[in-house]
Structure formats: structure tokens, C-alpha cells
Amino acid sequence: MIKMKKFLPLLLSIVCLSAAGQKKPNIVLLFADDAGYADFGFHGSTEMKTPNLDRLAKQSVRATQAYVSDPTCGPSRAGLLTGKYQQRFGYEENNVPGFMSPVSAADGLEMGLPLEEKTIADYLKKVGYTSAIFGKWHQGGADRFHPLKRGFDTFAGFRGGARSFFAYPKPPADPQNKFEYGFNNFQEPQKYLTDLLADEAVKFISENKEKPFFAYVAFNAVHTPMEATEEDLAQFPNLKGDRKVAAAMMLAMDRACGKILDHLDKEGLTENTIVIFTNDNGGPIEHNASINAPLAGAKASHLEGGIRVPFLIKWPGHLTANTTYDLPISTLDFLPTFYAVGGGNSKELTDLDGVDIMPFLSGKEEARPHEIMYWKKDARCVVREGDWKFIRYPDRPAELFRIDKDRSEQVNLATQYPDRIKEMYKMAFDWEVTLERPRWMLQKKYEQLDIELMDRYRHP
Known part of the structure; x- marks a missing residue:
């Protein structure tokens, strides 16, 4: 018989290990802005230097068909934050109107992510998480849309869609792009903004390491304005013009990601932290x-170059490192996935379009996470059913592609499959009639510019 004095330490050890195994995982979302799909070492780039993200890729599952819910910054973020197609609550046409924005609705700061919509931070708060956002918000400039009023506990960033990476000598024309710590505490950054965002994320992690946290690091790199430090530019002597600046900006973002990843290691948090890296939409080649x-x-x-994005996810002990996942997933899936891993009851999530993707990424579930996916802007609408992709345009016949065989979308199969075209036209309309009307719309000339841009880059 084992004596109790000898058995007690062993029992306590088992209890402690069990408790540690049941601890809610921290979540760090590293979110790039306007990065090109090919502009990462882990996607084969030889021009860009992304050593930290390449290291993360070797530790992660890399999703080869990861999508955003819109090919522009603001709507994409609205879908991510709510787990819902943003068109369902009228956030369709484009970004939240900025200062003197050319839209056919109320301008300025008075429009944003509708207050009745719950965010990912709202849901995580219910299961005991502390949440922070660093960087670009882009969900409304008025105080009522502020991140600290939408479930987040910490904010260091700007409310708008783009700003300088250096301190403004005088306040910017659009007040949404002033840098802010907390609520209405505006202070211009005292160092290159991408590096500052990493510093703020590291500080948050240190201050909250004893409890489960969600850190949403929303870099504004490599969005315009094209600005980089002289030190980073010097790392690319063989590049010129905007390509050189983009490479330097990417290097800074990679460095920032590395600093955050290294700090998780330093604090002993890596094994219990889910880390995701992805991007808000495809690269705006001309800009x-x-x-x-x-x-x-x-x-x-x-x-695909507008809506498919790079995607890495790491969760030690739960996901197999250095593997790929080849079925379509979406940033709409973040909210239900994070809520589930945080201990939330998935049966409460009755009005979302995203799904918990962990069973799929881990191999426990072999079916597709999404049999049907949708995108829409004005008269344009896209339906993906399985590997069929249907695109409806305002100025030409619809197109049909088999994405599994033609990811570059060079072979239009519409005339070969007229019955499928008719069926997917109907699918698009049946979905559209469930949506709210847009709360704001760009002037029509901007839709023409988007179509012209698509034609210009029709071939990769």
C-alpha cells in the first residue's frame, strides 16, 4: 500500500498537470493589410524577407484556400469581427465613410459597424478573455463605434483606414487617423508605427499573462502611404520604387511579428497560445x-487575387506543424473557432456564417467546412459551391471556373455548362434577397474603376 505522504505529491502533480492542460488558450491574431499573396517567403517570394513568418509557417498549418468575406479593408474586418457576412447588416459597398468621403449616404464619423452586432471580443468576454486591438480599427470613427465600446479592453491604434507610419507634424485632415491610446487619448507615435504596434502588443501580453487573452494585432502595413525607415530600405539595394518600399515595410511587419512570437516564448506562453497570421484582402498591385x-x-x-489570402495557424499539441490544409476556410470562422476553444457553448452561436474550423484543421472532421460561400458588392456577386466558382458582373455575361483545376481563373466554362450557370444565378439571388440594403454606397464611378482594375490584372 502506498503511504499517503508519498502519494500526495504525486496526486498534486497530476491535478496541476490536468489543470494546466485544461487552461484556456491565449489567442494572437497577426493581421496584415493589403499584402500580396505571393509576397512571403513561405509562398515562395525571393524578394521579400519574412524570416519570422517563414519560421511560423514551419510550426503551423498553412491553409491554401483561405478567404476573406470581402476584397476591401473595412468590410473584410466587419466580417471577421462578427462572424457574419457583413452584407447581412448592410455593411456591403465599401469602407466606412471617412472625412469628406465620396459616398451616397451620411458622410463623416457617423457610420460604422452597427451597434447591435456583437463582436468577437464581446463573445470572448463571456468566456473570461481579456481582449486588445492594436493598429487599424476601420469600423467607424464616432465614439459609439470605438473598440473599447465593442468588447475590447485595450486599444492603441487609429479608428480610420490609413495613416502615416510616422508622427504627423500637425493633426491629419481625417480625425479618424489620429493615433489613440485608450479612449480619446491622442498621442502621435514616437517611433515607426509597425514597430510601435509590436511594443504595445508585447506590453499587453506581459500585463495579462496570468489570464486568457486575445490580442488582435491589426497592422496597417503594407497599406499606403508607402513609407519605410532608411534602415529597412537599405536591406533591399536591388529593388526600386514602390517595390523597394513595400519590401522594407514587409520586413518591418515581419520583425514586429517576430518580436511578439519571441515574447510569447520568453513568457512561457507559446505552448498554450494559438497564433494566426493572415491578411485582410488581396494586394492592390497599382498602389x-x-x-x-x-x-x-x-x-x-x-x-482569387482579391479574396484569397495567406493563412497560418499554430497551436502546439493540437495542430500538426508544417502541414497544409487544402479545403476552403474563411475569416468568418474566427469568431466561432475562438469561442469554442475558449470554452464557449457552440449551440449559442445560432446566427453566424462562420464555423469552428479546429475539427477540420486537426483532421477530426473530413468534410468541407463550407459547401457554399458568397461574396457581393453592388451588382457583382460570387458563389462558390464546392470547387465551382460563379461570378456575376454588371457589364458582361457571368463566368464559371473550376477552382481546384484552375486557381488562376483563366478558363471560363460558362458556355460549356449553361445549366450550372442558371442554377448558380438562382443561388446568388436567393442569398441576396436575405440581405439588408447597403447603409452607404460609393459613387458609381468607383464600381467602374474596380471593373477596369480587374480587367487590367485578369492574368497573373
Whole structure:
């Protein structure tokens, strides 16, 4: 018989290990802005230097068909934050209107992510998480839309969609792009913004390491303006123009990601932290010299180069490192996935379009996470059913592609499959009639510009 004095330490050890195994995982979402699909070492780039993200890729599952819910910044983020197609609550046409924005609705700061919509931070708060956002919010400039009023506990960033990476000598024309710590505490950054965001994330992690946290690091790199430090530019002597600046901006973002990853190691948190890296939409080739090959299209288009994004996810002990997942997933899936791993009851999530993707990524579930996926802007609408992709346009006949065989969308099968075209036209309309009307719309000339841009980059 084992004496109790000898058995007690063993029992306590088992209890402690069990408790540690049941601890809620921390979640760190590293979110790039306007990066090109091909502009990462783990996607084969030889021009860009992304050693930290390449290291993360070797520790992660890399999803080869990861999608955003819109090919532009603001709507994409609205889908991510709510787990719902943003068109369902009228956030369709484009970004939240900025200062003097050319839209056919109320301008300025008075529009944003509707207050009745719960965010990912709202849900995580219910299961005991502390949440922070660092960087770009882009969900409304008025105080009522502020991150600290939408479930987040910490904010260091800007409310708008784009700002300088350096301190403004005087307040910017759009008040949404002033840098803010907390609520209405505006202070311009005292160092290159991408590096500052990493510093703020590291500080948050240190201050909250004893409890489960969610850190949403929403970099504004490599979105315009094209600005980099002289030290980073010097690392690319063989590149020129915007491509050189984009490479330097990417290097800074990679460095920032590395700093956050290294700090998780330092604090002993790596084994119990889910880390995701992805991007908000395809690269806007004309604006930041990004490359989306082998995908056709660019930001604002519904070709794959506009909506398919790089995606890495690491969770030690739960997901197999250095593997790929090849079925379509979406950033709509973040909310239900994070809620489930945090201990939430998935039966409460009755009005979402995302799904918990952990069973799929881990191999426990072999079916597709999404049999049907949708995208929409104005008269354009996209339906993906299985590997069929249907695109409806305002100025030409619809197109049909088999994405599993033609990811570059070069072979239009519409005339070969007229019955499928008719069926998917109907699927698009049946979905559209369930949506709210857009709360704001760009002037029509901008839709023409998007179509012209798509044609310009029709071939990767």
C-alpha cells in the first residue's frame, strides 16, 4: 500500500498537470493589410524577407484556400469581427465613410459597424478573455463605434483606414487617423508605427499573462502611404520604387511579428497560445507594387487575387506543424473557432456564417467546412459551391471556373455548362434577397474603376 505522504505529491502533480492542460488558450491574431499573396517567403517570394513568418509557417498549418468575406479593408474586418457576412447588416459597398468621403449616404464619423452586432471580443468576454486591438480599427470613427465600446479592453491604434507610419507634424485632415491610446487619448507615435504596434502588443501580453487573452494585432502595413525607415530600405539595394518600399515595410511587419512570437516564448506562453497570421484582402498591385501570382486579380476584385489570402495557424499539441490544409476556410470562422476553444457553448452561436474550423484543421472532421460561400458588392456577386466558382458582373455575361483545376481563373466554362450557370444565378439571388440594403454606397464611378482594375490584372 502506498503511504499517503508519498502519494500526495504525486496526486498534486497530476491535478496541476490536468489543470494546466485544461487552461484556456491565449489567442494572437497577426493581421496584415493589403499584402500580396505571393509576397512571403513561405509562398515562395525571393524578394521579400519574412524570416519570422517563414519560421511560423514551419510550426503551423498553412491553409491554401483561405478567404476573406470581402476584397476591401473595412468590410473584410466587419466580417471577421462578427462572424457574419457583413452584407447581412448592410455593411456591403465599401469602407466606412471617412472625412469628406465620396459616398451616397451620411458622410463623416457617423457610420460604422452597427451597434447591435456583437463582436468577437464581446463573445470572448463571456468566456473570461481579456481582449486588445492594436493598429487599424476601420469600423467607424464616432465614439459609439470605438473598440473599447465593442468588447475590447485595450486599444492603441487609429479608428480610420490609413495613416502615416510616422508622427504627423500637425493633426491629419481625417480625425479618424489620429493615433489613440485608450479612449480619446491622442498621442502621435514616437517611433515607426509597425514597430510601435509590436511594443504595445508585447506590453499587453506581459500585463495579462496570468489570464486568457486575445490580442488582435491589426497592422496597417503594407497599406499606403508607402513609407519605410532608411534602415529597412537599405536591406533591399536591388529593388526600386514602390517595390523597394513595400519590401522594407514587409520586413518591418515581419520583425514586429517576430518580436511578439519571441515574447510569447520568453513568457512561457507559446505552448498554450494559438497564433494566426493572415491578411485582410488581396494586394492592390497599382498602389503598393504587391504581387498576387499565381492568382489573377487584385484588391477590390472578386477574382482569387482579391479574396484569397495567406493563412497560418499554430497551436502546439493540437495542430500538426508544417502541414497544409487544402479545403476552403474563411475569416468568418474566427469568431466561432475562438469561442469554442475558449470554452464557449457552440449551440449559442445560432446566427453566424462562420464555423469552428479546429475539427477540420486537426483532421477530426473530413468534410468541407463550407459547401457554399458568397461574396457581393453592388451588382457583382460570387458563389462558390464546392470547387465551382460563379461570378456575376454588371457589364458582361457571368463566368464559371473550376477552382481546384484552375486557381488562376483563366478558363471560363460558362458556355460549356449553361445549366450550372442558371442554377448558380438562382443561388446568388436567393442569398441576396436575405440581405439588408447597403447603409452607404460609393459613387458609381468607383464600381467602374474596380471593373477596369480587374480587367487590367485578369492574368497573373
